[in-house]
Amino acid sequence: MPTGIVGEFLELKEGTDADVLAMQCGDFYEFFADDAELVADELDLQVSQKSSHGSSYPMAGVPLSELTPYLKALVERGYRVAVADQYETDDGGHAREVTRVVTPGTLLEASDDDARYLATVVSGDGGSDGSRRGGSGDDGPYGVAFADVTTGRFLATVVDDRSDLRAELYRFDPAEVLPGPDLRNDDAFLGSVREDLTGSVSVFDAEAFAPGRAAHAVREQFGAETADSVGLDSTPATRAAGAALAYVSETGAGVLASMTRLTTYGAADHVELDATTQRNLELTETMRGDADGTLFDAVDHTVTAAGGRLLREWLTRPKRDREELDRRLDAVESLAAAALARDRLRETLDDAYDLERLAARTTSGSAGARELSSVRDTLALLPALAEAVEGTPLADSPVAEVIRRPDRDRARDLHGELAEAIAEDPPKTKTEGGLFRKGYDAELDELIERHEEAAEWLDTLAEREKRRHGLTHVTVDRNKTDGYYIQVGKSVADEVPEGYREIKTLKNSKRFVTEELEEREREVLRLEEARGDLEYELFEELRERVAEAATLLQDVGRAFAELDALASLATHAAGNDWTRPTLTESRTLSIEAGRHPVVERTTDFVPNDLELDDERGFLIVTGPNMSGKSTYMRQAALIQLLAQAGSFVPARSAEVGVVDGIYTRVGALDELAQGRSTFMVEMQELSNILHSATEDSLVILDEVGRGTATYDGISIAWAATEYLHNEVRARTLFATHYHELTTLADHLPRVANVHVAVDERDGDVTFLRTVRDGPTNRSYGVHVADLAGVPEPVVDRADRVLDRLREEKAIEAKGGSNGGDGGSATKQAVFDLSTGSFAGGGPASNGADAETGSDRAETGSDRVDRSAGGTAAVEEDRSKEDRSREGRSELDTETRAVIEELADVDVAATAPVELLSRVQEWQERLDGGD
Ligand SMILES: Nc1ncnc2c1ncn2[C@@H]1O[C@H](COP(=O)(O)OP(=O)(O)OP(=O)(O)O)[C@@H](O)[C@H]1O
Known part of the structure; x- marks a missing residue:
């Protein structure tokens, strides 16, 4: 072990679990050995060599005053950095000790305006038996806490299961996640964190998650009454909250004091939006991971960082509380109508600094005179805002209430004190002098x-x-x-x-x-x-007094953020001809001339109506490829979401019944990299919707079942439709290319068909983008293939195949080895629309075969030709064909048993997931009997 300065460094490093150590040596922070090489790589620092007792060690350093940007850069890259400061010992020598560990979730000096959360997660039942590891992931409950040290936001909640946990983490997108002791070896949990989040995972003292210790930490921080009064009575939430506080405290950045308020919330407060839906609707990130082209990007006109953060929160956490939503809508309406006053309000807000963040800087002790002068200048805006509203139509609106909400007398006093104290334009550092005005002391x-x-x-x-x-x-x-x-x-x-x-x-x-x-x-x-x-003493005293008013600063900051977010929504509404939705408790989503909020910005958009209510709760949306089905359905979901964020909506008029959740399943994302097949993901998402949606939910399904063989696909889509219609009764939009499904409207009372119309003349297809009642029977898939540049011979051939299929109006299974189109081995499997099941047979389909469904048992290896626009030509290999024929004449007992069970299944009354597993079981039994 080396001695001297390198020895001291290595010893300190060993005593901390940080990834990197920065150790003060006089006027520099130095990194030695591996750490020097790491920072040299990451931050382009020069490496020199330090000799210590015959050995030489890499060394890199930064001047004391420049540590912060280097720290930030390291931490933002996911490293935990310990800082050891030097102090003088009694005998005049120097010693060093680790004074803080900066981690991604506790970094105070954030370089962007986004919220920066630390998340702690615990499993509700303690989960110590380990049986859950890698399991199905539907257990629960879980306690979760989110702490943003840069603004002092602190939230805790309990979620029911894995899916809700995932949704919640995705929504907050924490920079650092601390799994409780029961989750840190849980592969499924860690896998989903890696998949969904960019933040890093840290391991923290298991003791901090213990119920008693955690509850103590919460009481210490917020007081016993607060913890009780906000309803933090659940153990998992308390454990998560307590551990978050302990971690913030232990990292030693002095930011604990900015956690002034604890907010708890329950599942009933917000619209359920699972992680998939948040992703599918491209609220703050497109499917490709960009910020451009998202809903937030489209509607964001905020002028302050805090306003942007709040608007983002409103969009990702839509509410169910109609009173609150109507209050926001009243405010947006009055702001949208008062252009001049709105402009003045926004101009005033434009001068505001980020008070929530400044509050955290004052409590942590890192605020300098510049920061205090920013507090002063921002507090001065409060009366200016009140003035901007006075005598305008906004005076009687909730906008005025927002301005009145913070304690304005205290804000005035604090402003007065700062105005008297701090120099007009004080220097950056506390030691330069010139911090105070003459006459202050x-x-x-x-x-x-x-x-x-x-x-x-x-x-x-x-x-x-x-x-x-x-x-x-x-x-x-x-x-x-x-x-x-x-x-x-x-x-x-x-x-x-x-x-x-x-x-x-x-x-x-x-x-x-x-x-x-x-x-x-x-x-x-x-x-x-x-x-x-x-000066220093006076400054510290003043900063302390401002820190004591952290809650006031947060209140004023929050009010400014809210005004900014409301004004942003109003600006967008006024500039884009949006309308105020009427929120109701009914099961209605009625939109006249609705548009897609993002697509309308770049396209000459054709508006469409939508009508969903008690009598017509399930729409099957058909139409050619590329006609606009997805856009139509997403636009419905986004209008619903915007209304429940308190925003106007892109429509001529809209009646929006409040929903408890929005669920979507749209075009499969390629998750093969994560070891799950596309179809498996599709089915998991469907399963989640069928389990979670209620009769107060909005469900958007885009082409469910297309990831597998056509027969399976239609069967699943059919069964899912029935289940959603009969059992769940959610308001549903279901786009499909399986035209067979359109006949469901004849069987199920609340199902109706709509289609996106096209104009076809002389073989030319024009997309009209207009949604009309009734089904369509064509997909124009071949036309789209042509548009996409598929070679002409293929397009021509596809057209001929399609014509033939249309003539036969049947799903055709062709004999494999002769490769002919309609040769002697051709049989047909016909989808029986009245029963929703398949019948098999030869060209002249025979009833007995239809009953046995023996063809079905053989479709495991089907190849599906999707170009045939909704019908499919299925090729099976010859040997199977032969076996099948033999099987029909002489069935073994096992096959017979399977057929009997199959005949007994009540498709309408069986959950699709169960159906799937039973089909699998039958297939296995049939395979075994081969
Ligand atoms: N109402 C509309 N007005 C103008 N353009 C539209 C409208 N609806 C959709 N579009 C445009 O049409 C294109 C295709 O839309 P969309 O993806 O919704 O079609 P689709 O029917 O779901 O296609 P597919 O079945 O192939 O998935 C998009 O680029 C979209 O911008």
Whole structure:
């Protein structure tokens, strides 16, 4: 083990679990050994070598004053960085100790405006048996806490199961996640964190998650009454909250004090939006991971960082509380109608600094005079905002209430105090002097006056000496080694008066001091020090007082953020012809001339109506590829979501019944990389919707079942439709290319068909983008293939195949080996629309075969030709074909048993997931009997 400074470094490093250590050595923070190489790689720092007892170690360093940007860069790259500061020991030597560990979730100096959360997660039942590991992931409950040290936001909740946990984490997108002891070895949990989030995972003392210790931490921080009054009575939420507080405290950045308020919330407060739906609807991130082209990007006109954060929160956490939503809508309506007042309000807000973040900086002690002057200038805007609203139509709107909400008397007092204290444009550092205004503190003023007098005496000394003694070439200056001195040119150095004492001879001059000069120098230094000390002391006192008002700052900051978010929504509504939705408790979503909020910005958009209610709760949306089905359905979901964020919506009019959740399943994302097949993901998402949606939910299904063989796909889509219609009764939009499904409207009372129309003339297809009642029977998939540049022979051939299929109006299974189109081995499997099941047979389908469904048992290896627009040509290989024929004449007992079970299944009454597993079981049994 090396000794000396490197030894000390390595020893300190060993005592911390941080990834990197920065150790103060005089005026530098140094990194040694592996850490030096790491920071050199990451931050482009120069590496030199440090010898220590015969060995040489890499070394890199940054000046003390420049540590912060390097720290930030390291932490934002996911490293946990320990900082060891140097202090003087009693015997005059130096020692060092780790004073803080900066981690992604506790970094105060964030470089962007986004919220930066630390998340803690615990499993509700303690989960100590380990049986859950890698399991299905539907257990629960879970306690979750989110802490943003940069703004002091602190939230805790309990979620029911894995899916809700995932949704919640996705929504907050934490920079750092601390799994409780019961989750840190849970592969499924860690896998989903890696998949969904960019933040890093840290391991923290298991003890901190223990119920007793966590509850104590919560009570210490917020007081026993607060913890009770906000309803933090659940153990998992308390455990998560307590552990978050302990972690923030242990990392030692002094930010714990900014956690002034605890917010708890329950599942009933917000619209359920699972992680998939948040992703599918591209609220804050497109499917490709961009910020451009998202809903937030489209509607964001905020002028402050805090306003942007709040608007993002509103969009990702839509509410169910109609009173709150109507309040927001009232505010947006009045702001949208009062253009002038709105502009004034926004211009005023434009000058606001980020008070929530400033509050955290004051409580952590890192705020300087600049920050306090920002607090002062921002507090001054509160009366300015009140004035901007006075006498305008906004005066009677909720906008005025938002301005009145913070304690304005206290804000005025604090502003007054800061205005009296802090210099108009104070310097950046606390040690430069000039922090305070004249008149703030008599003692300081006197010190400053005396200091300036003494300095003036020194400044004018050279002139006086020249005059008094007739000397030329005289200057007075100071430096570190000589202090103040009188410098006289060599030519006149012999003429200096008595009392000049020579201290140094230079090439062309000599330096002297006098007794008086030394006396004055001592005075100036004494005054300088006294002035610096007093300024620092006064500043700390003032900062403390501002820190005590952190809650007030957060209140004012929150009010400004809300005004900004509301004004942003109003600006967008007014500029884009959006309308106020009427929120109701009914099961209605009625939209007249609705548009897609993002697509309408770049396209000449064709508006469409939508009608969903108690009698017509399930729409099957058909139409050609590319016609606009997805856009139509997403636009419905986004209008619903915008309304429940308190926003106007892109429509001529809209009646929006409040929903408890929005669920979507749209085009499969490629998750093969995560080891799950596309179809498996599709089915998991479907399963989640069928389990979670209620009759108060909105469900959007885009082409469910297309990830598998057509027969399976239609069966699943069919069964899912029935289940959603009969059991769940959610408002549903279901786009499909399986035209067979459109007949469901004849069987199920609340199902209706709509289609996106096209105009077809002389073989040319024009997309009209208009949604009309009734089904369509064509997909124009071949036309789209043509548009996409598929070679002509393929398109022509596809057209001919399609024509033939249309003539036969059937799903056709072709014999494999002869490859012919309609050769002797061709049979047909016909989807029986009245029963929703398949019948198999030859060209002249025979009833007995239809009953047995024996063809079905063979479709495991189907290849599906999707170009045939909704019908499919299925090829099976010859050997299976033969076996099948033999099987039909002579069935073994197992096959017979399977067929009987199959015949007994009530498709309408069986959950699709169960259906799937039963089909699988039958297939296995049939395979076994082969
Ligand atoms: N109402 C509309 N007005 C103008 N353009 C529209 C409208 N609806 C959709 N579009 C445009 O049409 C294109 C295709 O839309 P969309 O993806 O919704 O079609 P689709 O029917 O779901 O296609 P597919 O079945 O192939 O998935 C999009 O680029 C979209 O911008």
